[in-house]
Amino acid sequence: GAGVSQSPSNKVTEKGKDVELRCDPISGHTALYWYRQSLGQGLEFLIYFQGNSAPDKSGLPSDRFSAERTGGSVSTLTIQRTQQEDSAVYLCASSLAGGDSRVHGYTFGSGTRLTVV
Amino acid sequence: AQTVTQSQPEMSVQEAETVTLSCTYDTSENNYYLFWYKQPPSRQMILVIRQEAYKQQNATENRFSVNFQKAAKSFSLKISDSQLGDTAMYFCAFMKRSGNTPLVFGKGTRLSVIA
Numbered sequence: 001g002a003g004v005s006q007s008p009s010n011k012v013t014e015k016g017k018d019v020e021l022r023c024d025p026i027s028g029h030t031a032l033y034w035y036r037q038s039l040g041q042g043l044e045f046l047i048y049f050q051g052n053s054a055p056d057k058s059g060l061p062s063d064r065f066s067a068e069r070t071g072g073s074v075s076t077l078t079i080q081r082t083q084q085e086d087s088a089v090y091l092c093a094s095s096l097a098g099g100d101s102r103v104h105g106y107t108f109g110s111g112t113r114l115t116v117v
Numbered sequence: 118a119q120t121v122t123q124s125q126p127e128m129s130v131q132e133a134e135t136v137t138l139s140c141t142y143d144t145s146e147n148n149y150y151l152f153w154y155k156q157p158p159s160r161q162m163i164l165v166i167r168q169e170a171y172k173q174q175n176a177t178e179n180r181f182s183v184n185f186q187k188a189a190k191s192f193s194l195k196i197s198d199s200q201l202g203d204t205a206m207y208f209c210a211f212m213k214r215s216g217n218t219p220l221v222f223g224k225g226t227r228l229s230v231i232a
């Protein structure tokens with residue numbers, strides 16, 4: 001597509017429920033990133049996919065968080081047993097591989113605002 | 118690990134005036150890239166300007182320019198002739214030149230341009 005698409009735009013869920021957030025990157029972008037933006041905080045790195053390589057999961061805050069990327073394209077971030085502290089904006093970005101990302105940076109989606117009540 | 122610090126949580130500027138947003142970073146790397154991103158209320162992050170650490174010349178993009186001081190590990194953003202549309206969150210970010218490490222962001226500065 002023309003840009004990075006994220007859905008849903010907003011999600012309200014009850015504490016303890018599972019949620020799935022979707023990211024559809026720019027066609028041809030081999031790298032995909034998930035970040036979390038909490039109120040008053042910067043963007044916190046969660047996970048990074050690059051082609052067929054094993055993902056870099058070093059930023060996932062707990063084992064309740066997981067992500068997958070099917071067919072090198074669409075990615076889903078899953079949060080199990082949601083807690084109130086999971087409330088945040090979840091941003092997805094994609095980029096061309098390696099050196100190109102340093103030249104052009106990332107292209108971000110508009111994010112999913114998750115509210116856990 | 119790299120860290121990025123933005124010491125100004127909020128700033129305001131009169132329309133048509135100039136404002137400077139501060140950013141410092143900590144790294145042991147010699148080669149890297151620095152970025153400024155803008156996040157308007159739509160939430161979508163927009164790349165404003167980038168700087169390559171091995172270039173001494175400061176990057177400029179129209180009304181936006183940076184003051185890159187490598188020894189001081191400082192990377193400030195200057196916005197000239199501020200416009201109402203510049204109202205947004207601004208994030209400073211760092212990326213190593215080698216390897217496949219993701220962008221590291223600061224906590225952001227909320228800029229308000231006042232008519």
